[in-house]
Amino acid sequence: MRIQVNPKALRAVAHFRAAKDIRPYLRGVHVEASHEHTVLVATNGQALAAHHSDVANDVPVPVRFQIPADTVALLVKGRSSASTLVLEKDDLAAGTWRVATQHGWLEFAPDHDRYPDWRRVFPEVTTGEPCIMNPEVTMAIWKAAAEFGIRGLGQKGKLAVRIGLNGLAGASIAQFDVIPGLIMGFMGMSDANDTPYVMRRPSWVVGTFAPSMASVAVKDVPAESLV
Structure with a gap:
């Protein structure tokens, strides 16, 4: 055998x-x-x-x-x-x-x-509902990709990783376009209220920054230009 x-x-x-x-x-x-x-x-x-x-x-x-x-x-x-x-x-x-x-x-x-x-862990279709992702899972996903030589967000113009979130309804799914034989799943974590976590921007992000000294003023850059 x-x-x-x-x-x-x-x-x-x-x-x-x-x-x-x-x-x-x-x-x-x-x-x-x-x-x-x-x-x-x-x-x-x-x-x-x-x-x-x-x-x-x-x-x-x-x-x-x-x-x-x-x-x-x-x-x-x-x-x-x-x-x-x-x-x-x-x-x-x-x-x-x-x-x-x-x-x-x-x-x-x-x-x-x-x-x-x-096999029953993986849902037929994910819901797209947000959830908290354990950092250890993130590390495991990228370590798995590294075993196949992938060490970035893209390779040869292709999206390298796809994550289908599933809230708390079941496992979320992660796959790499360039590793079709590999599938990964993880259970989402909940917040203090036992509900899927929705990100909200902190209050200090709201508004604009207006320096009082002309010497430190900078030209505004459109958000879409940031990389």
């Missing part, structure tokens, strides 16, 4: 797994593989990332399992030149998987704990 895994995708979704949690499956990476695709999923319970790759796997039936946290940590460490990681085992009944790394073969026993129904 052989399952192909994109190492960039593995590193990307790994940013969304739980660092410290009593549930082992939240600290690892979930794998779903069939003859035609490999899906990698990681979640910390508040945010989630999933990546889909169309590949030719050698599996007799669709399989799913979790790569444990300690193995994930070893696989994402450093930057391998390999374009694909291959998970192997002799047959369906074998208890361990093995994967060739730049440091030799690595064997691990997969976790078969029940994994959350992650």
